[in-house]
Amino acid sequence: MSAVLPGPGGPGPASPWSAITRASLADRVPLAGLLRVSTEDLQNPRASVLRQVGNCTRALPAGWYIVGWFIDVESGRMELEERGGGTGHLGLDLPVERDGGLPDLLAEAKSPAARFAAVICENTERLARYTYFNTKVEYELAKHGIELFASDEPIDPDGKRAAKVLVRRIKQAVGEWTAINTFELAWDGLKTHTESGYNIGRAPYGYRSKTVQEGGKNKSVLIKDPKRGPVVTQMFRWRIEERLNYRQIASRLNEDLIRYPAPTPARKETALGEWTWAVVRNILKNPKYTGYMVWNRTTTRTGATVHRKRRHRNNRIDQWVWSPQPTHEPLVSLADYHTAAQISDEQRGHRADHEPNSHPDTIHTYALRGYVRHDCGHRMVGTTRADRTYYGCRGPKDGRGKPKLPDHPPSIYIREDILLPAVQAVIAERVFGPQRRTYLAAQHDNAPQQAAQAHTEAITATRAALDDITARQDSIATELEETPATDRAWRTKLRERFNALETQRIDTAAKLTQLHAAQPQHPTQDPALLDAMPHLDQHHLAGMPTELQRRLYDALNLTITVPNPGQAHITITLAAHSPNQAHALTTANREHPQTTTGATVRTTTDIAVAQKRKRLRTATNGRGPKLANCLSPRLSRRPRRGRR
Known part of the structure; x- marks a missing residue:
């Protein structure tokens, strides 16, 4: 490109972006190709990479060429900081050489010696399934003068961007809507699957999986294991009648492994050949033994995104999905399951042995x-x-x-x-x-008279407590209104006290509702x-x-x-x-x-x-x-x- 001498005349820059992009007015522009495909469980990764490479290459203007390919083989809902660290690409026969993942691309873009002046992808909504991540990638690249282009958009580094950004944001919003809608439809399907009595995952200890056909697809139902099913029943009996803790139950089971065979994990090479307290705990906390099908007891999500290391955490009980009716033979009654759960709550943090x-x-x-x-x-x-x-x-x-x-x-x-x-x-x-x-x-x-009297006294006391909390909240609200806005410390303290009382008021109101709904019983x-x-x-x-x-x-x-x-x-x-x-x-x-x-x-x-x-x-x-x-x-x- 010939040198341009300063002076009057000439059309001037076409847009305010020309001076802040490395690709402006360059005869030859090196680019980085940024691709993302899902795992092979959801699509054919190699075919998807071939398609994206072809679309990106065909969209390049004359003189533009790609110097490296940055490829991620993972979910588009993953956090950006965790992208690129997977191993999904190792077993693939990629048509191009992989230079790294998205974090490697962003790291090289910060360097003055970066090999590329721009980045191209098939479409921006494929980079990530959430608009926030897409715009964040654009922002991080733009800070270093590197523009993000897409093969399905006009490529003009010196042109105006307002209309292009509007179209891009609409497409990204549609892509995010598609991802969320697909997720919600899958959720509804799994919920219906559970309510119909079909199992998800491995059969729990004490049951076997039986494959049935529905609508031309294989479904899994639970049937009782004649040898291991009674073991689960015995474990609940020890828990309820003798109030044994998890370690004590595991110790009893290990005394006779022929009568109480130990479970086999999914990865058989990790099998210990004996019972552990953690396995006992998981069995006693599993509501499927009541005969109902239950799903969504745990999750690996902490929001809309997913993480590479899937750490399971327990959902609240009100988030569990139960079948409306029993769907398989129960190994323990629902009442006994609740009793065992109550014992767990009572013994939490308590050393169960009686020795000093x-x-x-x-x-x-x-x-x-x-x-x-x-x-x-x-x-x-x-x-x-x-x-x-x-x-x-x-x-x-x-x-x-x-x-x-x-x-x-x-x-x-x-x-x-x-x-x-x-x-x-x-x-x-x-x-x-x-x-x-x-x-x-x-x-x-x-007993009947005393139970009725105790029930009435409990309702009266709870109602009085609720009225007292409400009165104190009103008092705090009045004082807050009279406190000057400049006294921020005192106003903050009043708000904290009001919020604490509000939490107590909600709990007390729920307790009063339960008391009104319940009737004193005399078994x-x-x-x-x-x-x-x-x-x-x-x-x-x-x-x-x-x-x-x-x-x-x-x-x-x-x-x-x-x-x-x-x-x-x-x-x-x-x-x-x-x-x-x-x-x-x-x-x-x-x-x-x-x-x-x-x-x-x-x-x-x-x-x-x-x-x-x-x-x-x-x-x-x-x-x-x-x-x-x-x-x-x-x-x-x-x-x-x-x-x-």
Whole structure:
């Protein structure tokens, strides 16, 4: 190209873009070819690359040539930072040599020694399925004077771009709409597939896949595996009746791998040949064992895009897709599945074994660890202050460490030296005592009235709490209106408090709706379970080793709820396994008695004080006799900090 001398005359530049593009007025323009194809699961990658190379080459003006090809073989919905790092191109017989992927192209474009002055693709909507990614690629290239051309658009580096950008954005919007619409149609298809009872993926342990024909296509349904199906049922039984944790269940299964064959993973070379706690957990959390077909329990998406490393995360339960009716033989009832799930929630973060903590700094074993919960639902944690043991709760916290419940007290404590004897007295009197049938009969007669009264009181208390939250929100709103706009710190604090109350208001309103919809129920009791329990007095119960006591509490399904520092609700539920376990534990205690000290006498005094102030409270459950007491002495004091 001949040199141009400065001076008047001449038409001047055709557009304001001529001075900022490397391809302007050049006789020979080197370009980079940018291609993207999906994986071979969705199309023929080699045929697509051949088509794109031909279209890009034919669209080049005279003197323009391609110096390198940057090819991605992956989804167009992937994040730009993750593009180009896959291995989909390795097994392909590409018609051109690959110089890298999209990140390599953008990296070379930043260099002054870049081999190309422009980039060409078949069409911009193929580069990525979302307009944001397309425009971002254009922007990153334009920062370095490199323009992006497409084979289906006019190529004029010196011309005006307004009309071209308008057409390009319309095409990109249509391409994005097509991608999203296809995704939604596929979602609807999978949802219908699930609701029709067809399985997606591998058959879970305990089932086999059976291929059926529908509309000329193969579908998969689940049928029970006669050898492995009973194993799943047994696992749920251990979980519900004996409240075993995942590791304990895996240990039992590994004791007899012939009777309980271990599952085989999809990649057989990774098989361990034994049960692990993670496999047990996945089975106990799988709702397909209820006979319903369920889909969308997990996802690898974090939004509209996809990622190369597909990390599965759990969806919320309300996002699961269930078939409206059972579609295959159940291995466990829906009620038992919910019971097992509830046990999982209760045991989360709780060490299930009953032996003392193996940590070298452990100086105390908490006899009621894991059994005591505050009314907010959180487990109360054991602590020792000034030679006294307490169980305390500070309330649930959000991700930033702030309280989720604004009305929750900063801390609530209850003393073990009063609570533990009271628990032992209730068990000795109402489970192992000679008058246990009398207590059960009285509880059974009063249960309907007490349940109705408790239900009414719960509705009244919840409605009052909702009114109180609304009144405080109104007060905050009034104060916010009167606060000057310049006082930003105080206004921000008021908004945060209002938002916290709004979260609490929504939860309380939902609870009130559930209370109105629910009706108090009084399931039938089974006195035979109570008759089958052994006889044991309070003295021997208090003298049992802590480990045996805790196993006994598990057999009795003991739960202790502390609504306030002055009350504790003690609930015992007998299940089918409870009598046998209780007999075994009491027999073990007689064979290995524990030598008691003067501390038992002091504890007995505390029991007597607590028993004078206790009153009967009824609670029922469908699994068997459920005994409850509400203790209302001063059961707690805030622990004073002192020397250990």
